[in-house]
Amino acid sequence: MRISCLLAGLAAGIIATAAPAQTNTAQPKHGLSAFGDLKYPANFSHFDYVNPQAPKGGELRQWQLETYDNLNPLILKGVTAQTLSLVYQSLMSRAADEPDALYGQIAESVELAPDRAWAAFNLNPKARWHDGSPITAEDVVFTFDAVLKDGHPQYQLILQDMESVTAENPRRVLFRFKPSESRRDLPLIVAGIPILAKKWFQGRDFARATIEPPLASGPxxxxxxxxxxxxxxxxxxxxxxxxxxxxxxxxxxxxxxxxxxxxxxxxxxxxxxxxxxxxxxxxxxxxxxxxxxxxxxxxxxxxxxxxxxxxPSGVQAFFLNTRRPHLADPRVREALNYAFDYEWMNKTLFYSLYKRNRSMFENSPLAATGLPGADELALLDPYKAQLPPRVFTTEYQPPMSDGSGANRDNLRKAQALLREAGYDIRDGKAYAKGATEPLTIEFLLYEPSFQRVIGPFTASLQRIGVQSQVRVIDLTAYENRMRAFDYDVILRRFTQPLTPGVEQRNYWGSRAADITGSFNFSGIKNPAIDALIERIVAAKSRPESVTAAKALDRALMWGFYVIPNWYSxxxxxxxxxxxxxxxxxxxxxxxxxxxxxxxxxxxxxxxxxx
The missing domain is CATH 3.40.190.10 (Periplasmic binding protein-like II)
Structure with missing residues (x-):
């Protein structure tokens, strides 16, 4: 499975700064973090997790799955190559021992308005493209203008509240943000997006996939x-x-x-x-x-x-496409969850090496556990009419079996849910009322190795009357169908940030459900979930962020939009x-x-x- 590391890794946040002396001028800072906490001081010499005297030399050889036909990391078309983070730089770069901190790279410092209405990045005078020419504010402006016009829709979604980007001089670029809670996130988002060379793209179609390497500035x-x-x-x-x-x-x-x-x-x-x-x-x-x-x-x-x-171990799951009428009913989706015998699969296929994924924020403090506390209920209670009752009364746990492979109790519950959803079980097949064809779902894959995982699942589905098939297609066709949401079920994994923010709109928000290429694979459209996402975006402290993430987690898991997989x-x-x-x-x-x-x-x- 491909992981959209670049998009998912863009942390969202704010920093605390001194009051500005004048318009568009504030105290320059060497770093950004979501809630103002930076581990490294302005005069730090290197990250703690490196050997500053490490020798240089030799070749590292890696493997990647499938293929590529594009070297521009900011567009939708084509299959983008892996490891392009080595080639492109952003205004600031992430510290891998802090949840969301960024420090100077192309930009040597950043200034932020107290109300977060704008952020100004001061470029390092030494910053150069690989041909030796200087990186300028015009390159930064070009990058964001091109992304908003012809770039990947996911960037356009998370940048929707960016009002303008302006080159104030060759070494200073100013971003203005619309009045919204996204102002908390946007300074870190724009700081983490790769910067492209304006002159290289002159006369070229930015949106077109390319295997000619663009001019870059990375290591x-x-x-x-x-x-x-x-x-x-x-x-x-x-x-x-x-x-x-x-x-x-x-x-x-x-x-x-x-x-x-x-x-x-x-x-x-x-x-x-x-x-x-x-x-x-x-x-x-x-x-x-x-x-x-x-x-x-x-x-x-x-x-x-x-x-x-x-x-966070990421969201790995079978995503159920609720845009399909036969997967729109949550009772049908819950029935499919009961048919998935993870315990047998982990013991038989996975040598008991994995743990069950029970959360959209697994392996992190953001994962909801137990019953919601008072702080979570304060966020959830206004949306009782739009959320499943179990969100408020029951800790989410995926269905469990005894691992024997029989799974009879869960299969009986699955059939009961299908009947409750209006299906008749005739001749071992589930029919919607008035339908002449049985309930059928298709699993879409781009690599055959997962058929060994899906095979036992399809056998269980057969036992509850659900017909299924597995279709394996080449990666390019798979990417095109995934971006157009042309599937019933896909197996995907993407990472979650330690400080969630506006990227959650892309994963679960109603608007993203209709945007080609978004990560809302399940097509979720729920005003309560939209509101909980906005509480994450609006969080002013890490405890507020954790509380909002847990509340969102409960709403998502009890909606049965996915069949959760496993993690290590x-x-x-x-x-x-x-x-x-x-x-x-x-x-x-x-x-x-x-x-x-x-x-x-x-x-x-x-x-x-x-």
């Missing part, structure tokens, strides 16, 4: 393009930003190569053959059975680690033992790509041919 440049098969990045030795505190000790590989594989199992075997260097293992079967028999593992040349992951809560890492790494791992990232390096002695010892 790497695109070196070799083998369209759809591999993509190689070369470290920029004279990178203008290499000595900034946000970059010291980072980006240590001379080159990074991404090889694209069409099949997960083939990609796993390629690791053991030495075709690439590491994999974060997300397939339980491979982690449990494939490593130990391999000679390279037995010889100690391939290592395995389980590293902590303190980020750790990074299961298999890698060739050729790396050095810092003593401290960043709390909210793996950090391998950004902070590890090639240990020459280890590299020689493993005898891996290049």
């Amino acid at each position: 790497y440049r695109v070196d070799r393009v083998d369209a759809g098969r591999s993509l190689t990045f070369r470290r920029v030795a004279d990178w203008w930003a290499k000595d900034l505190p946000t970059n010291r000790g980072m980006y240590n590989f001379d080159s990074v190569r991404d090889d694209y594989y069409r099949d997960r199992d083939i990609a796993a075997e390629a690791l053991f053959a030495g075709e690439y260097d590491y994999r974060v293992e997300v397939t339980a079967r491979v982690w449990a059975t494939s490593y130990d028999p391999k000679p390279a593992v037995q010889q100690g040349r391939i290592k395995r680690d389980v590293l902590p992951d303190e980020t 809560g750790t990074y299961k890492l298999g890698y060739w033992d050729r790396f050095g790494r810092p003593a401290v791992k960043p709390s909210y990232d793996l950090g391998l790509l950004e902070t590890w390096w090639i240990d020459e002695a280890k590299d020689r010892a493993i005898g891996l041919r290049r």
Whole structure:
């Protein structure tokens, strides 16, 4: 599953600043965070999770799934390549050991109005494109104008309350924001969006997918393009930003190569053959059975680690498209949940390595547990008529089985829900009243490996009278159908930020349900959910944010818009033992790509041919 890391990773927030001395002028700050708390002072030298003396050199080889045909990260068309964060810079960059803090990158400082009506970014005079020309405020203005006109609809949605962007001089850009609660979020959002070179796009169609590398300014440049098969990045030795505190000790590989594989199992075997260097293992079967028999593992040349992951584990689920009439009734969706036997699946297919996902904010303090407290009820009570009663009375738990594979009690409950929704069960098939065709759903996939997961599920659906089929199509066709919401059920995963904000409108908001390419995969349109999203956006403190997120979580889970899957809560890492790494791992990232390096002695010892 592809993860839209770039969109989901844009933190939302505000900072506390001194009162402005004059219009559009305030106290310059070196960083931004959601609620004003910054770990690193203005004179910090490097992040705590790096080795500032890390050696440079060598090649890192990675694997990616499927293909790509686009190198512009800000548009909808095409299948965008992975790892483009190495190529493009934003005004500020994230600290991976804080929930949402950003520090200077292209911009050396930021000023914020006390009422958040505007934010001004002062560009670093050393900021340069890879051709040596300066990055200017006009480039920033061009980027946002292009995104709002021809960019990805998801950016257009989260930037809807940006009023204007203006180059006040070559090194200062001013953003104005409309009067709305989004003012809390927008300074961090605009600070985190990649900046593109105006001159490179002159005479080109911005909205058109391209495999010609755009001019960029990041620590790497695109070196070799083998369209759809591999993509190689070369470290920029004279990178203008290499000595900034946000970059010291980072980006240590001379080159990074991404090889694209069409099949997960083939990609796993390629690791053991030495075709690439590491994999974060997300397939339980491979982690449990494939490593130990391999000679390279037995010889100690391939290592395995389980590293902590303190980020929200993301929303991984079967998304049920409520735009389809046969999935519009929550009782039907709940019936499908009862037919999903996770306990048997985890024991039989996943070697009991996973935990059940029970929340849209799993593995974080944002996940709702127990019954709603007084603070949550204060947010929920005004919407009692628009929310399921169980939101107020019952802790959400997905249906559980005994793991035997029979699942009879849950299947009986599923059939009872279908009958309650108006279906008749005849000859083992569920028919809506007056319908001549039975209730049928289609699972849409772009990789065949998940058929082993869906197969037992479809067998359970058959037992409650629901007919199902699995359709596997190529990635390009899948992306097009997903963006147009042309499916019954899709299996998706995306990450949640530690400080949720306006991106929640994109995931669950009514407006997003009709925007091509949004992340509202289930087509949710519920005024109560819209209102709870706005309480998240309006939160003035972290406790308020947590309370609002929990309330939203309850409303979403009891709406049965998804069939929740599973999560790990750790990074299961298999890698060739050729790396050095810092003593401290960043709390909210793996950090391998950004902070590890090639240990020459280890590299020689493993005898891996290049």
